[in-house]
Amino acid sequence: MALYTHHLPRWKKEEVEAIKRGIEEHALVGVVDMYGIPASQVQQIRRNLRGTATVKMARNTLIEHALNELGGSVAALNDYAEGQSALIFTNENPFKLFKQLEKTKTKMAAKPGETAPEDIVVPKGPTSFKPGPIVGELQQVGIPAVIEGGKVKIREEKTVVKKGETINKKIADALLKLGIKPMDVGLVLQAAYYRGTIFTPDLLSIDEEAYANNIALAAQQAFNLSVNAVIPTSITIGAIIGKAVQEARNVGVEASIYEKDIVDLIIGRAQREMLAVALAAQSHGFELDEATL
Amino acid sequence: MEYIYAALLLHNAGKEITEENVTAVLNAAGVAVDDARVKALVAALEDVNIEEAISKAAVAPVAAAPAAA
Amino acid sequence: MEYIYAALLLHNAGKEITEENVTAVLNAAGVAVDDARVKALVAALEDVNIEEAISKAAVAPVAAAPAAA
Amino acid sequence: MEYIYAALLLHNAGKEITEENVTAVLNAAGVAVDDARVKALVAALEDVNIEEAISKAAVAPVAAAPAAA
Amino acid sequence: MEYIYAALLLHNAGKEITEENVTAVLNAAGVAVDDARVKALVAALEDVNIEEAISKAAVAPVAAAPAAA
Amino acid sequence: MEYIYAALLLHNAGKEITEENVTAVLNAAGVAVDDARVKALVAALEDVNIEEAISKAAVAPVAAAPAAA
Amino acid sequence: MEYIYAALLLHNAGKEITEENVTAVLNAAGVAVDDARVKALVAALEDVNIEEAISKAAVAPVAAAPAAA
Incomplete structure (x- = not known):
C-alpha cells in the first residue's frame, strides 16, 4: 500500500x-x-x-x-x-x-484577456462620474457616454462584448470603472x-426548466387521460362532468332537441343563423329593417 | 331547426307561441309536422325569456364575422 | 327579421324560397306582408349560398369570444 | 336534460335510441316519463350523427357572454 | 361516459347518486355494469359540487375549441 | 391522480396495465391501494388508445373559469 | 417520462421524492433504473415547484397538446 x-x-x-x-x-x-x-x-x-x-x-x-x-x-x-x-x-x-x-x-470584475461568459451589456442611464476624461475613455470602447446635467450618462444600452469574445484591456478598465462585474467565479x-x-x-x-416543463406535460397527460378515458379522480371529476354536459348540450343543440336547459342555446343559434343570412341578403341588396341589427 | 324558426318568426311577429300557431306556420312552409316536437318546443319555451336568449346570441356574429373569414 | 326567418324555415324544410312560399309562411304567422320586401328578399337570396352563411354563423361564436374579451 | 342524457347513455352503450329504450332508462332513474318528449327526442335524433354532434361546440354563445361582460 | 351520463341523469332527476341507482340506470340501458367503476364514480362524485361543475361546463368550450382544432 | 400516474408509468415502461402491475406500483409508492379503484382503472383503460387519450386536450373548466372572470 | 411519472405519483401520494422512493416505484413498474437519472431527477426537482408546474399545465392545455404530439 x-x-x-x-x-x-x-x-x-x-x-x-x-x-x-x-x-x-x-x-x-x-x-x-x-x-x-x-x-x-x-x-x-x-x-x-x-x-x-x-x-x-x-x-x-x-x-x-x-x-x-x-x-x-x-x-x-x-x-x-x-x-x-x-x-x-x-x-x-x-x-x-x-x-x-x-x-x-459570484460575479467578479473581468481581467484583460478573459472570455465573456455571456453578452456584456452596459445599461442605459446616469453614472456617478463628473465630466472629465472618462467620457472619452468610455466612448473609445464604444460606450455611448454623454454629459447631461453636469453628470456622465450612458445614452443607450450597449453590448460591448459578445458571449465568447475576449475582453481587452480597455474594455476591462471601462467595465471596472462602471462597476460591471461580468465574470462568474x-x-x-x-x-x-x-x-x-x-x-x-x-x-x-x-436544465430545471425542462424538468418543470416535463412535470407540466405529465400532469396534462394525466389530466387528459383521466378525462378522455373517463377515469374519475377527485381532481378531474369536475372536468369529466363538464365534458359530459357539454357533449349533451352539443347534441341537444345540433339535433334541436327542445329541452328547457338548452332551448336558449337553440334560440341563440337560430338567431345567429338568421343574422348571418340577413347580412348575406343585405350584401345582395335586401334592405334590413332596424330591428334586425 | 324548422320548429325554432317558426317559433322565432311568431315571436318576432308579436304572436303567441302556441302549438296551434307553430303548427300553422310549419304547415304553410310545407313541413310534415311532428306533434310531439311541437309540444316539446312550446313546453321548453314556456319559461324562457326569448328576448334575453336572442340578445345573448346577437353579440356574437357581428364581432365574429371578420375573425371567421 | 320575420322575412329572414320565413326564408330560413323554407330553406330548412327543403322548399324553394319563392315569393309565394315566403308570403304563405308570413301569412300563417299573422304577419302583414309587404310585397316589395318579399320581392327584394327573394331576389337577394338568389345569389346567397344559405348553407355557407349558416355554417359561418355556427363557427362564429367561438371566434367571437376572445374578441369580446 | 334527462332525456338527452338517457339518449347519450344508450348511444354510448351501443344501444339504439328508441322510445322504448329511452323510456326504460328514464324509468330506472325514477323519472316520470312524458311520452311526447320521448317521441320528440327520438324524432330529433333520427337524422343526426351523434358522434359528430357531440364534438361540435354548439354551445358557445353562453360561454361568450360572461367573457364579454 | 355511460357511467357519467347515468349519474347526470340521476342528478337531473333529483335522485341520489348511489351505487344502486347508477347500476339500475345502466342496467336499464343494457350496459354490462362493472361494479368497480360504479364504486369509483360514486366515490369521486362525493368530492364534487355537480351543479357547479355543470355551470362551469358552459364556460369551457371556448377555451377548449382551439385545442381541438 | 396516483392511479392515473401509475397507469401512465406502466404504459411508458411498455408494461401491461393490469391490476397486479398497478397495485405493485402503487404499493411501491406507499399508497394504500383501493382494489375497486384499481379494477375500475384497468377496466376503463381496456379499450382506450392511451397515446391518443393523453394528447387530446381535455376540456379543463378549472382553467377556463379564471378567463371568464 | 417514466421518471417524471414516478415523481408525480409520489408527489400525489404525499410521499417525498427521494432516490430510494423513485427507484422503488420504477422497479415496481419493471423499469431498469438508471441511478444517474434518478439522482438527476431528485436533484432537479429539489428546486422545482411541482404544484406550480402542475397548475401551469391546467391553465395551458392548448400549449401542452402540441408538445405531446
Missing part, C-alpha cells in the same frame, strides 16, 4: 493520508478547479458549503499519490486533476453538489467520483 509514499517526507505522507481518508469517508470525491479565485472568495465558498461539502486543497502530485494508492476506478480522477486543483468531499449526490457549486459562483467541478462512476459536468448540469 505504501508503495508510492515510502520516499515522501513525513508532512507529505500525512497529507496523502488525509486525502485518502477524505475519499474513503465520503460517498463522493470531486476535482475542482480553483484557478483565478481570490483567497477571500475561497473562504466565502467554504462557508457556504459548510455542513454539506469540504474543500481540500493540495498539490496535484499529492492528489495523484493518494488516488493511485487507493487504486481502482477512483484513480481515473487523475485525468481531471490539472492546474490549480483541489478536492471536494461530500455525501451529497453529484447532481446536487454540482448545483451547490453553481450557486456559490467559483469552484468549477471537473469531475466527480460517486459510487464507482465518474460524472463529468456535461452530465451534471441540469
